[in-house]
Amino acid sequence: MKAPICENCLQSESLCDQCKQKLDDNIITQKDIEVSRFINTLSQKIKSLKNVTIVKAIDATILTIVCGLGDGPMLVGRNGSVVKVLAKKFKKNIKIIEYYDNFEEFARKLLEPAEITISSVFSPEGQYYKIKIPSQQESNIGFTNQCLEKIFKDVCNKNVKVVFEN
Template sequence: MKAPICEVCLKTDDILCPGDEKKLQDGVISELDVKVARFLYKLLGDADVEFKKAVEAGDLIVIIVGEGQVALVIGKGGKNVKLLMRELGKRVRIIEDTKDVKKLATDLLIPARLFGVNIVYKPDGGQYYKILVPRTDKQRLPASPEVLEKIISQIIGKEAKIALA
């Protein structure tokens, strides 16, 4: 399994090696990344999975894995997700790593539908992503629009807003 921490740190529960400790201090990885990486390693062992990052907002944790690996991480019947939720004490969504904001939003907002993603240019020269969701799908969102906006913004590194159309 590939993770943001080394294999030795994956196998130990209490301490990090100096290299990974420096990553943690510098903000390259978070405590959540370490916790999720270690738990995924316990669940999946040396499976061919790449854990990229974990993002948290509100009562939702989003785990980002390599392309095409979502089903393997979810496990048969969602078994691994249930174990992750019990371990972390929050709801968990697993999505694949992508640079395409529309695909990211689609994966994250399922079962709600997506009308589209627009880039809005502000008068001050800044910009943000406006994610359009049908008003009738508001109840189908996996979390509140505010929580989802925070998560998407953290993943893409730019401001994102969810608009009900």
């Protein structure tokens, strides 16, 4: 299994200097660590989880786990068995989303089924993306706009402004 922390830190309760530095620099979060370690523990029973990559865990109204391309079905599990365990452990609804290199594709998958509009904006401060989500879908998204903007920054390294409007 691949995770935001190294193999040793997955197995142990403490963090090595390198992983500790990542945490201090906000490259990874406590939630990334918690989720990765828990999935690693599960992988002792559910062998298919040994091959998954955990990219990031985003703790919002819905706990969203970004995984490697093609790893989604393993993290969902047969009849949702793995997400059910995750939901019980973290006491939240779980969303599993595969990571796409293509930022727009990733954004659309993350925000499904909302119909979003993505535009590229050039401002004096530099280029950023504007994602427009219809207001009536705001309550279904499970993420605030600040949270989404942080996800796009942390996962895709893109500057994004998210607006809810029609």
